[in-house]
Amino acid sequence: MHETRSFAPPPAFAAAANLNAAKLEQLHAHAACDHEGFWADQARTQLSWRQRFEQTLDSSLAPRYRWFTGGLLNASYNCLDRHLAARGDKTAIVFEADDGAITRYSYAALHAEVCRLANALRGLGIGKSDRVVLYLPMGAQAVIAMQACARIGAIHSAVFGGFSAESLKDRIEDAGARLVITADAAPRGGKRVDLKTAVDKALAGGCASVERVLVYRRMDGCAMQPQRDLWWQDRVPTQCAECEPEWVESNHPLFLLYTSGSTGKPKGVQHSTAGYLLGATVTMQWVFDLKQSDVFWCTADIGWITGHSYVAYGPLSNGVTQLIFEGIPTYPDGERFWRMIAAHQVSVFYTAPTAIRALMRLGDHLPARHDLSSLRLLGTVGEPINPEAWMWYHRVIGGGRCPIVDTWWQTETGSMMIAPVPGAVATKPGSCTRPLPGICVDIVDEDGKPVTQIGRGGFLVITRPWPSMLSTIWGNDERYAETYFGRFGDQVYVAGDGAQRDEDGYIWILGRIDDVLNVSGHRLGTMEVESALAAHPRVAEAAVVGRPHDIKGEAILAFVVVRGERADAIAEGLPRELCVWVAEQLGAIARPDEVRLVDGLPKTRSGKIMRRLLRSIGAGETVTQDTSTLENPAILEQLRG
Numbered sequence: 194m195h196e197t198r199s200f201a202p203p204p205a206f207a208a209a210a211n212l213n214a215a216k217l218e219q220l221h222a223h224a225a226c227d228h229e230g231f232w233a234d235q236a237r238t239q240l241s242w243r244q245r246f247e248q249t250l251d252s253s254l255a256p257r258y259r260w261f262t263g264g265l266l267n268a269s270y271n272c273l274d275r276h277l278a279a280r281g282d283k284t285a286i287v288f289e290a291d292d293g294a295i296t297r298y299s300y301a302a303l304h305a306e307v308c309r310l311a312n313a314l315r316g317l318g319i320g321k322s323d324r325v326v327l328y329l330p331m332g333a334q335a336v337i338a339m340q341a342c343a344r345i346g347a348i349h350s351a352v353f354g355g356f357s358a359e360s361l362k363d364r365i366e367d368a369g370a371r372l373v374i375t376a377d378a379a380p381r382g383g384k385r386v387d388l389k390t391a392v393d394k395a396l397a398g399g400c401a402s403v404e405r406v407l408v409y410r411r412m413d414g415c416a417m418q419p420q421r422d423l424w425w426q427d428r429v430p431t432q433c434a435e436c437e438p439e440w441v442e443s444n445h446p447l448f449l450l451y452t453s454g455s456t457g458k459p460k461g462v463q464h465s466t467a468g469y470l471l472g473a474t475v476t477m478q479w480v481f482d483l484k485q486s487d488v489f490w491c492t493a494d495i496g497w498i499t500g501h502s503y504v505a506y507g508p509l510s511n512g513v514t515q516l517i518f519e520g521i522p523t524y525p526d527g528e529r530f531w532r533m534i535a536a537h538q539v540s541v542f543y544t545a546p547t548a549i550r551a552l553m554r555l556g557d558h559l560p561a562r563h564d565l566s567s568l569r570l571l572g573t574v575g576e577p578i579n580p581e582a583w584m585w586y587h588r589v590i591g592g593g594r595c596p597i598v599d600t601w602w603q604t605e606t607g608s609m610m611i612a613p614v615p616g617a618v619a620t621k622p623g624s625c626t627r628p629l630p631g632i633c634v635d636i637v638d639e640d641g642k643p644v645t646q647i648g649r650g651g652f653l654v655i656t657r658p659w660p661s662m663l664s665t666i667w668g669n670d671e672r673y674a675e676t677y678f679g680r681f682g683d684q685v686y687v688a689g690d691g692a693q694r695d696e697d698g699y700i701w702i703l704g705r706i707d708d709v710l711n712v713s714g715h716r717l718g719t720m721e722v723e724s725a726l727a728a729h730p731r732v733a734e735a736a737v738v739g740r741p742h743d744i745k746g747e748a749i750l751a752f753v754v755v756r757g758e759r760a761d762a763i764a765e766g767l768p769r770e771l772c773v774w775v776a777e778q779l780g781a782i783a784r785p786d787e788v789r790l791v792d793g794l795p796k797t798r799s800g801k802i803m804r805r806l807l808r809s810i811g812a813g814e815t816v817t818q819d820t821s822t823l824e825n826p827a828i829l830e831q832l833r834g
């Protein structure tokens with residue numbers, strides 16, 4: 194936090210930018226004096242409406258805010274149809290498969306594919322408000338599936354392919370999905386990921402709402418259940434390539450996306466159609482300084498919010514060309530990203546700090562072998578970026594000439610909230626700088642009072658509703674109100690992150706202040722991992738904390754009290770078995786780095802697990818907390834491992 198380096202926008206970049214300092218100032222000024230009028234203007238000019246909205250913001254059900262009420266539109270129309278006349282032949286998607294095979298889709302071709310799938314879905318009886326779970330590999334089909342759902346007003350809920358059958362089942366059941374769209378299997382980093390097997394397992398354990406499973410044949414096939422399962426390739430290609438969109442009201446749910454919170458059960462974050470799409474559309478112009486000539490590449494998987502806003506919707510709504518990649522950065526070797534940037538002439542590149550750190554470790558000579566001069570702007574998202582990784586990204590990947598946009602936002606915020614506008618705002622390594630126009634951010638103390646002292650931490654809050662905010666938690670308005678607005682009232686959205694300001698008013702994110710971990714940029718609840726552990730017959734009790742990790746940012750450390758003798762359990766290799774168990778229960782991303790078996794967990798006299806103590810121990814710090822309340826002080830030694 195003692196970072197003093199600052200990088201002003203390069204003059205040539207600023208001169209050509211969508212927003213220079215003066216234009217940005219105008220937007221801020223407009224939003225500051227007329228918040229609703231500002232967003233109404235944006236909505237009118239950025240989106241194509243079937244019918245104009247009547248009211249900009251309806252707060253009558255606060256904290257359930259409704260934006261642009263009475264308007265009718267369709268997200269897929271905005272992403273596809275409205276480009277056909279001007280740029281139907283322009284490439285919308287360049288897809289590079291794991292093995293390097295390339296497929297291109299023009300806007301016209303993508304439109305036709307989306308219409309065909311939308312017609313096929315209608316043929317299966319899927320329509321407005323039906324939930325469709327997508328369990329698909331990263332690829333054009335995932336985008337086509339999302340767009341097809343949007344086209345007919347169905348609500349998609351994408352589940353990351355790395356989640357287990359068990360996690361998939363929970364999400365399908367909570368959403369009450371009628372249809373699952375998946376693939377037989379997918380190649381990823383040279384390995385095979387069996388998606389359909391996981392779907393079969395999930396459905397065998399429940400999921401009574403699911404009527405059909407539509408399977409995209411990506412590899413060599415899979416077992417099919419005759420009454421239930423259908424091949425995409427049998428159903429879709431024969432459909433008509435035109436499909437009338439379902440015009441929906443602005444607040445019609447576009448999708449659900451499950452994310453981790455501080456309980457054991459992930460919550461279905463519900464996003465609206467108009468407000469969400471507006472956020473995804475306009476932030477790309479502001480923060481990515483998007484031009485029609487850009488080749489945009491966001492490396493996030495479709496299973497995360499970044500893959501929604503900046504792969505499935507934002508780029509298409511803006512009519513640009515984007516690259517979509519099926520694989521991983523280190524396959525077949527650590528040059529994959531750099532080779533792809535050169536081959537496809539990528540100009541704007543958006544990735545996660547964890548990927549940057551992993552690639553930085555492999556050495557400067559790998560990117561040096563490739564011509565990265567097509568790049569003009571770099572972005573990061575998902576977790577705080579350490580200044581060392583930022584500087585490497587800037588110097589080695591950006592050649593010192595590309596601004597870096599460090600973008601803070603969340604599944605719940607729908608689009609970027611705090612990020613530099615690269616032609617106008619100087620950047621500092623490790624800071625996401627300032628809020629975007631129309632986004633009112635503050636840092637407050639326990640009592641909700643603004644923290645004015647420089648360098649003092651507090652709760653990061655958003656003090657006015659914004660269009661791309663979540664509408665609610667699916668089926669649970671109370672949990673929505675309590676989680677996000679329970680602390681400081683209906684007006685103040687609590688993000689769950691800690692933050693502080695520096696002397697220039699720049700915001701520095703300090704990380705989560707709730708029981709949420711951030712492993713490789715992925716959100717995971719400590720409670721989720723704890724309940725997975727507790728489901729194992731040998732586990733009596735478990736406590737999970739994050740500990741600092743060079744590449745992943747944070748890694749999972751679990752303390753487990755076993756049933757029976759601790760020594761026997763260690764001799765039998767139970768810690769390893771539990772790591773595998775968690776991966777099976779939740780998915781590989783939740784696999785603990787280490788499981789420590791202990792005879793008891795440190796608790797206060799009132800019985801609360803002393804998490805802060807466990808975190809200090811995990812980080813290898815000297816314990817400064819008062820441990821006098823520990824029932825059994827000898828446990829400290831076991832906890833240290």
Ligand code: WTA
Nearest residue numbers: 574575576577599600601602603604702716
């Ligand atoms: C963290 C990802 C620091 C933060 C878009 C937030 C960040 C959580 C940044 C949301 C950033 C995201 N700097 N921390 N630029 N971006 N985070 O829902 O803790 O997967 O609350 O959304 O990631 O994660 P989510």
